[in-house]
Amino acid sequence: VTDVESKENAIHRLLELISPEIDQEARLNTPARVSDAMDELYCGYECDPAEILSRTFESVSDEMVIVRGIPLYSMCEHHMLPFIGKAHVGYIPEGRIVGISKIPRLIECYARRLQLQERLTSDIANAFMEHIKPRGVGVIIVAEHTCMTMRGINKPGTKTITSAMRGMFKDDEKTRNEFLELIKIGGARDD
Numbered sequence: 001v002t003d004v005e006s007k008e009n010a011i012h013r014l015l016e017l018i019s020p021e022i023d024q025e026a027r028l029n030t031p032a033r034v035s036d037a038m039d040e041l042y043c044g045y046e047c048d049p050a051e052i053l054s055r056t057f058e059s060v061s062d063e064m065v066i067v068r069g070i071p072l073y074s075m076c077e078h079h080m081l082p083f084i085g086k087a088h089v090g091y092i093p094e095g096r097i098v099g100i101s102k103i104p105r106l107i108e109c110y111a112r113r114l115q116l117q118e119r120l121t122s123d124i125a126n127a128f129m130e131h132i133k134p135r136g137v138g139v140i141i142v143a144e145h146t147c148m149t150m151r152g153i154n155k156p157g158t159k160t161i162t163s164a165m166r167g168m169f170k171d172d173e174k175t176r177n178e179f180l181e182l183i184k185i186g187g188a189r190d191d
């Protein structure tokens with residue numbers, strides 16, 4: 001039995017346990033679809049943050065770079081339900097910068113795994129510090145956890161905010177405030 005087959009068998013069994021009323025077509029075809037969807041949702045385990053951040057460019061700038069409002073989709077490891085939101089990343093280079101498009105890719109690399117929002121946030125910040133070696137980095141994630149909003153305490157609209165500050169973003173209040181001001185957390189924006 002291949003991994004794909006045993007995954008599909010497990011999903012098939014799960015459908016039986018959910019309800020015997022689940023219709024025949026679904027019991028037949030849903031396992032393969034769920035298995036494919038899982039491959040996509042958890043593809044982050046196959047990706048290497050070091051590789052994503054391996055190409056950097058020399059830069060004399062020591063000004064803050066911010067990428068704000070990056071869409072984020074992840075799965076909570078407690079319930080295997082989605083949490084959805086936005087990530088905001090800022091850093092101050094120390095001689096080297098990274099292509100802007102690598103930042104959403106880095107986030108996706110960690111988000112497409114079973115995650116805790118707290119760990120996801122610090123993993124992104126730590127990868128930045130390790131591979132780009134900037135003067136500092138700040139990562140903020142604002143997300144809605146469907147395990148809290150469509151079940152459990154059932155509080156739709158509740159947002160969880162996590163932050164990870166490293167280097168100057170942690171040590172220097174002015175830097176941190178500049179970052180927070182520029183991403184406007186708690187401002188008029190809807191996230």
Ligand SMILES: [Zn+2]
Nearest residue numbers: 076078079147
């Ligand atoms: Zn959860």
